[in-house]
Amino acid sequence: MNYFGSHPIAGIDYPQTLQEFDVWFATEQACLDYLQKLRWPDGFTCPLCNGHKAWQMKTGLFRCATCKHKTSVFAGTIFQGTRKPLRLWFQAIWYITSQKSGGSALGLKRILGLRSYQTAWSWLHKMRRAMIRPGRNPLMGNVEVDETLIGGKEQGGKRGRGAGRKNIVVIAVEVHDPKGFGRIRMKCISDMSGESLIPFICENVQTRSTVITDCWKGYNTLQNHEYIHKQINLSQSGNPAHVHLPGVHRIASLLKRLLLSTHQGAVSSKHLDYYLDEYTFRFNRRTSRVRGLLFYRLLEQAVCIPPVPYKKIIDAGHQGQ
Numbered sequence: 210m211n212y213f214g215s216h217p218i219a220g221i222d223y224p225q226t227l228q229e230f231d232v233w234f235a236t237e238q239a240c241l242d243y244l245q246k247l248r249w250p251d252g253f254t255c256p257l258c259n260g261h262k263a264w265q266m267k268t269g270l271f272r273c274a275t276c277k278h279k280t281s282v283f284a285g286t287i288f289q290g291t292r293k294p295l296r297l298w299f300q301a302i303w304y305i306t307s308q309k310s311g312g313s314a315l316g317l318k319r320i321l322g323l324r325s326y327q328t329a330w331s332w333l334h335k336m337r338r339a340m341i342r343p344g345r346n347p348l349m350g351n352v353e354v355d356e357t358l359i360g361g362k363e364q365g366g367k368r369g370r371g372a373g374r375k376n377i378v379v380i381a382v383e384v385h386d387p388k389g390f391g392r393i394r395m396k397c398i399s400d401m402s403g404e405s406l407i408p409f410i411c412e413n414v415q416t417r418s419t420v421i422t423d424c425w426k427g428y429n430t431l432q433n434h435e436y437i438h439k440q441i442n443l444s445q446s447g448n449p450a451h452v453h454l455p456g457v458h459r460i461a462s463l464l465k466r467l468l469l470s471t472h473q474g475a476v477s478s479k480h481l482d483y484y485l486d487e488y489t490f491r492f493n494r495r496t497s498r499v500r501g502l503l504f505y506r507l508l509e510q511a512v513c514i515p516p517v518p519y520k521k522i523i524d525a526g527h528q529g530q
C-alpha cells in the first residue's frame with residue numbers, strides 16, 4: 210500500500226466520498242492511526258533525539274525508548290491541547306474541504322453539533338492557518354502581478370496615496386499560453402510602494418520568470434532582481450486593464466464575489482490574510498476531482514504547523530510564512 214506517498218491515491222490513501230469517510234473513520238482509534246501515519250510516515254520520530262523506537266503508553270501517547278521523552282501524536286500540531294475527539298476534527302476538516310466556496314463558522318457548528326459558536330469559529334481559523342504549506346514551490350513561467358482593493362469604503366481611490374479604509378491585496382497569477390491560469394498567491398500589503406510590492410514578488414515568484422505588471426512606479430525596481438519584467442502601459446493602449454492583465458482581474462473579481470457571498474463582505478482586515486490563504490488553497494487545488502484529496506492535504510499540513518492558541522487567533526495579525 211502506497212501509504213501517504215507524495216502522490217496519494219484516492220480510496221487507498223484518502224477516502225473519496227462521505228460514505229467512505231464514515232467507514233474509514235468510524236472510531237477514534239482509526240483517526241489516531243491515520244494521523245499517526247501522516248505525522249510520522251517513517252514511523253515514530255522523537256522530537257528531542259530523533260529516535261525511532263518508542264513505547265506506546267496509551268492512546269496517542271508515546272515514550273521514546275532512547276531518551277525517555279514523552280510525546281503525543283498531537284504535540285506540535287494544530288490539534289495540541291484539544292479536548293474534543295479527533296473524530297470531530299476529522300469531520301470538521303472534511304466539511305471545510307468539501308465546501309466549494311469556503312465553510313462558515315455557523316455551518317461548522319451546525320454540522321458537528323458543537324454547542325459553542327466560538328469553538329467552531331476558532332477551529333475554522335486554525336484550519337485556515339494550515340492551508341499554506343511551508344516551503345511551497347514558488348510561481349513560475351509567466352506571472353501577472355497587480356493590486357486590488359478589498360472591503361471598506363471608497364475614499365479618493367488614488368493609487369499610491371493610501372487606500373483609505375480599504376485593504377490593499379496584491380495578487381500574482383501564473384498565466385498559460387495561449388490561455389488558462391495556473392496557481393495563485395495573494396497577500397495584504399500596507400501600501401502600494403515598491404517596498405511592499407517587490408518583496409511579495411521575490412517571496413512568491415521563481416527568479417528568471419517573466420513578471421507582467423502595469424507601469425506603476427512601485428514595480429520599477431523589479432529590474433534589480435532576477436526577473437524578466439514586462440510592463441504594459443495601460444493608459445497608452447486604450448484598453449481596459451482586464452484585457453492586458455486578465456489573470457489578476459479574474460482572480461480579484463472571484464475573490465470579491467466569494468467574500469461577499471460567504472462573509473457578506475464584512476471581513477475584518479486583521480483576518481483577511483487568512484481568508485486569502487483559504488481562497489488560495491482552494492483555487493490552487495480546483496482541478497482535484499476528488500474532494501478527499503483536499504481533506505488529505507489539509508490534514509497533512511495540519512500536522513506540520515505549530516499549535517495556535519485561541520488568544521493569538523483573536524489578536525491576529527498574519528504571521529507570514
Ligand SMILES: [Zn+2]
Nearest residue numbers: 255258273276
Ligand atoms: Zn528521544
